[in-house]
Amino acid sequence: MFYKHLIPNAQRLSEGKALHFKVNQSEFVIIKQKGELRAYENRCPHQKRALNCYTEEIFDEDGDYIKCHHHGALFSPNDGQCIAGPCQGKNLKKATLGVEKGDFYILIGEGSPAVA
DSSP states (O other), rough: EEEEETTGGHHHHHOOEEEEEEETTTTEEEETTEEEEEEEOOOOOTTOOOOTTSSSSSSSSTTSSSEEETTEEEEEEETBBBETTTTTTTTTTTTEEEEEEEEEEEEETSSSSTTO
């Protein structure tokens, strides 16, 4: 069973930008790259810190990769795989997005810490 949580303003997210979304105790980052929205848990697999722990920025300086601003790890926005840094080869935890009547939702499975 899934619970859906509306992501306000997701349909208006500009290309190459991100928005942060919290469901109970879980934080997510929703990004738009190449016209597609993707969502990841806002947690680096290296030390489980928020990717944007020191800044609101989620991308690297060129806007090409998701960056952990704690140790500088870089992740592919397409699949969340770490391509450089201390957690190379590991992946960000992908979140499931749904669309209904033009609105975007994050779908959280029963038993997830995001479901209280």
